[in-house]
Amino acid sequence: METLFVILIGIVAAVLSNRNIAVFNDGLRPIVSEHIEGRLKRRELGLTAFAMSFGLVIGFGIPFTLSASIILIHSILLGTDIIGLATPKNKWGTPVAAVIGGLYGWGLIAGLEGFVKLFEHLPLNFLDPLGQVGTPVxxxxxxxxxxxxxxxFSIKKGILTFVVSALVRQLAVWANTSAFIKIGGNAVSLNQEGMALIVGMIFLFTYAIKEKQEGASIDLASVFSDKVLSIKKNVVFFMVIGGLIAGATNLLLMAGDPISLNLLAEGKQTDAGIAAGARAIGFIPLVASTAIATGVYSPVGFTLIFVVGLFSPNVWLAVLTGAAVIFGEVMLLSYIARFLDKFPGVRNSGENIRNAMTKLLEVALLIGGANASNTIAPGFGFFFIAGFYLINEVAGRPIVRMAVGPLGAIAVGIIANILVALGIMVIPE
Incomplete structure (x- = not known):
């Protein structure tokens, strides 16, 4: 059943991409819209999709998937973006995209099991150290x-938010160690990172709602009503893939982001759900505005389906609830557009949240990659990651910063195995 879920997700996502209905890569939605309106040829669209997504699949999605043995959604949906857009949109192109998408999904889950078995036969099994890549995240x-x-808003407000968040985190740590909070005589353990995150989000949205817009507002929903309507016409497809992804998440087959993936790998499903929820809040302005402006949706919607999957008691309820949630998202697009227009600070915060997450992930993954590399090959690991990062920067960042740490750790693992096999390096204890 687990394999079937992944295969079906691959099939449906590839078809949605092929029919220009939905793509996962946020940056591709405006480009797909250009193709729909006749300003970009299909071949150019396919090449652009490959250039934008392939590096992220290899350098971002796959390393995380390997490090936790849980599929990061980027691994499958960035791949199906490429598959769907690289195949012609016609009577034979769509079935071909569906078949390749299904095979890709099957290969991803089958290959994952093969990779785990392969690591066991290596001179130096570096799968466990590889898991340290996500620890700082x-x-x-x-x-x-x-x-x-x-x-x-301002540096001062940012510092205030940071200080209060840090203070709340330490208060949560103190409350846990002193068993300060009890229910029915049993001590309640608070998630310190989760508490800090909630406080930070309260600060962010309080500032955002207070921000005023200069000049007349624009009713996005009325300007792009045809595009909103085209998204609503395809709501059944979104319900299908939304239900499938929520079900697969409930089975702990996949995660929507590196943070919740690492929490799941540590067995912290509730914490993963909280992290996924916080991320979803930040993605609502981005997904809603790009969807309304382009007529192209995301196969994961506002990413709330991951929250549904993590908090549902069983897989079938997750499937039904996930389908219902993404249906509600699509139906509410016009209202969300008007709300975002009413509070421009909230609309603008979506991009800032995304940029903030990206910057933090770049730093955290570099640290994690360095720690993992140094565990695999003490001394050499730090040397390699530092050199890899700096050379990548000088070369104009052909590899995205977020991928340097995970890719570097994998490279160190491969090099270390070669050195061990040659007798040049001793396996660290």
């Missing part, structure tokens, strides 16, 4: 609201 994630506040 969970802790540093709580700082993104403060960074978003600093980026959008």
């Amino acid at each position: 969970v802790v540093t994630f709580m700082a993104f609201p403060a960074l978003a506040v600093a980026m959008q």
Whole structure:
């Protein structure tokens, strides 16, 4: 059943991409819209999709998937973006995209099991150290609201948000160690990162709602009503893939972001759900505005389906609830557009939240990659990651910063195995 879920997600996502209905890569939606309106040829669209997504699949999605043995959604949906847009949109192109998308999904889950078995036969099994790549992500994630506040409003407000968030985190640590909170005689343990994150988000949205817009507002929903209507016409497709992804998440087959993925790998499903929820809040302005402006939706919607999957008691309820949630999202697009227009600060915060998350992930993954590399090959690991990062910067960043740490750790693991096989390096204890 688990394999079937992944295969079906691959099929449906590839078809949605092929029919120009939905793509996962946020940057591709405006480009797909250009193709729909006749300003971009299909071949150019396919090449652009490959250039924008392939590096992220190899350098971002796959390393995280390997490090936790849980599929990061980027691994499958960025791939199906390429598959769908690279195949012609005609009577034979769409079935071909569906078949390739299904095979890709099957290969991803089958290959994952093969990779795990392969690591066991290596001279130096570096799968466990590779898991350290994501360790700093969970802790540093709580700082993104403060960074978003600093980026959008002011450094002073950002510092205030950061200090209060840090204080709340330490108060949560104290409350846990002293068993301060009890229910029915049983001590209640608070998630310290989660508490800090909630406080930071309260600060962010309080500032955002207070921000005023200069000049007349624009009713996005009325300007782009035809595009909103085209999205609503395809709501059944979104319900299908939304239900499938929510179900797969409930089975702990996949995660929507590196933070919740690492929490799931540590067995913290509730914490993963909280992190996924915070991320979803930040993505609502981005997904809604790009969808309304382009007529192209995201196969994961506002990413709330991951929250549904993590908090549902069983897989079938997750499927039904996920379908219902994404249906509600699509139907509410016009209202969301008007709300975002009424509070421009909230609309603008979506991009700042996304940028803040990206910057934090770049730093956290570089640290995590360095720690993992140094565990695999003490001394050499730090040397390699530092050199890899700096050379990538000088070369104009052909590899996105977020991918340097995970890719570098994998490279160190491969090099270390070669050195061990040659007798040049001793396996670290």
